[in-house]
Amino acid sequence: MYGFPRQCRLSGLSALLLLLIFPRAPLLAEPLLDPNCLQACPKAQSENLLVRRESHTLSNNAATKFADWVAYEVAPADIGKSKKRVWRADPEIPPEETLEPADYKGAHKALKTDRGHQAPLASFSNAPDWATTNYLSNITPQKSALNQGPWKNLESAVRTLAKSDAGTVHVLTGPLYEHEMPALPEADEPHRVPSGYWKIVLLTREGTVLAAGFVLDQETSRRADYCDGRHDVSVSEIARRSGLVFAPGTVSAPAGDLRTRLGCTAPVSVGALPD
Secondary structure: OOOOOOOOOOOHHHHHHHHHHOOOOOEOOOOOOOHHHOOOOOEOOOOOEEEEOOOEEEEEOOOOOOEEEEEEEEOHHHOOOOOOOOOEOOOOOOHHHOOOHHHHOOHHHHHOEEEEEOOOHHHOOOOOOHHHHHEHHHEEEEEHHHHHOHHHHHHHHHHHHHOOOOOEEEEEEEEEOOOOOOOOOOOOOOOOOOOEEEEEEEEEEOOEEEEEEEEEEOOOOOOOOOOOOOOEEOHHHHHHHHOOEOOHHHHHOOOOOHHHHOOOOOOOOOOOOOO
């Protein structure tokens, strides 16, 4: 930790200055400028702890014990073969505000969940700080069928897009809490398991930003297509369902041919419900 007062309130200018001086410092408010967020970081609960790393930025929710959102750029040079997963509690977050490896004990057997990355390890396996993607602040209990099926396929499509020289690719992603889910059986901290997940893919080329949004429920089947109209949604729909405030340029950005570049051909179904 960097010694900033835990309960301080930072103005936009103060946050920006601290971000420039201490680029990995945890803050209590989203800064005005963050290269991982492209335009501006989403606005979540004001008491959330913001943690910025070279690979990704996240907004940790002390009540749920998971990040409300994670932002990152997918750069071709950072993509590589997956590396060893060594799970650790995030050293930048107070222990009472995050989970630890022991909390996931028995979860796979009882709930059929994996430790699901929000910023995917495969997108940063060649990055200097790749190991930080295995911190539990970047992890949620994600159903194995979802994690190993359509969610994995969507992340793979994003990496393919990043390597295609179509432009610069940024991603915003996070959980949804639209219905109650069983808790981790061995966790000794109060927490809330997400009922689903959202992802916004942003492509910047020649000064134009394109955006495509996706929502997948925890119970989505392994063989489901992330391009299905039930999952392929607008950014404004994600804002409504997540309760987050996104940068105006993100909400208003057209999809253009981005969905096609991500392997989708069907038109977006606004307001569609998850499985």
